Structures are given as structure tokens and as C-alpha cells.
Amino acid sequence: MLTLTPVERSALRAEAHGLKPVVMIGESGLTESVMKEIAASLDAHGLIKVRVFGDEREERVAIYEQICEELGAAPVQHIGKLLVLYRPKKEAVKERSSKAGKGMREVTIVKASASGTKKPSVTKVMIKGNERVTAGGNIKRAKTRQTSTKKNALNK
DSSP: OOOOOHHHHHHHHHHHTTOOOSEEEOTTOSOHHHHHHHHHHHHHHSEEEEEEOOSOHHHHHHHHHHHHHHHTOEEEEEETTEEEEEOOOOOOOOOOOTTOOTTOEEEEEEEOOSSSSSOOEEEEEEEOTTEEEOTTSOEEEOOOOOOOHHHHHHHO
16 A cells, blocks of 8 residues: 655645546445456546445445555545545556657548448558648648748847
């Protein structure tokens, strides 16, 4: 279980104030699927709220402690039926395709048929960083940025 300093806990409480609960624990309690959902939410967001439906305070405290122990999360706040949990996000390593060069990315272009009755054509294209795909499915290069004549005159 993670431990937080009072300053960290206070900052996380302030950050969690505007959040809505992402996981709800119903009458069946803390099941394996609920734990998986909480773990996935913690991985995605880092700071989450969980709502527990049930009137027994002792049960909610036990659920809170169990979640923190099993998932390695830090308890931030427990107010009524809301539990606030924190676990640092896992950094996802982005893999680039081997054929993609520096500044290149793969884009899928879907063009509707001219008659509208046939299947749309789907093509995968490598585009450069300064290119974009238009709404019609064409590739356009970005125009060079205009420079201000006034700013150029002031800089000289």
C-alpha cells in the first residue's frame, strides 16, 4: 500500500473534488471484475473516485482497505459512500513502426465510392509531419507560416 504525506493527500483531495465516480460497487460487493475495473481505471487516470452502495460503514471501510492492499493504491479520502484512491499512472511505452522514419506516421484513408452504392476504398498511407489529410481523403502539405512585416521591421 502506498503512503502519502499530508501535503500530497491534501493536493490529491483538491484535485479529486471535481471528479465523478468511475466505478460503482453494488450489492454483490467487491468482485473480481470490479477489482479489474478499478485497476484499469487507476492505470488510466491515476486518481479515481469509487462509489459504494451500502449502508454499513464498517463494510465500506473494509472494502476501502482491501482495494488499497490488493492494488497497491494509496487511500486519499473516504467521505460517506465515496472513496478516493490514488496510484501513479504507469508510463505507456509508445512503439513506432519499423518502416516509419522520423516524423512519419501511418494514416488510414477511407474514401466513399463515387456512386455511393459500392464499398468505400480503404488505403493506408505514410504521411510526413508537415502533411495532413483533408476531409475528402486527399493529402496536403502544410503551408509555410506567414511572417509579419511589422514584426520583421521591428526586429531589424
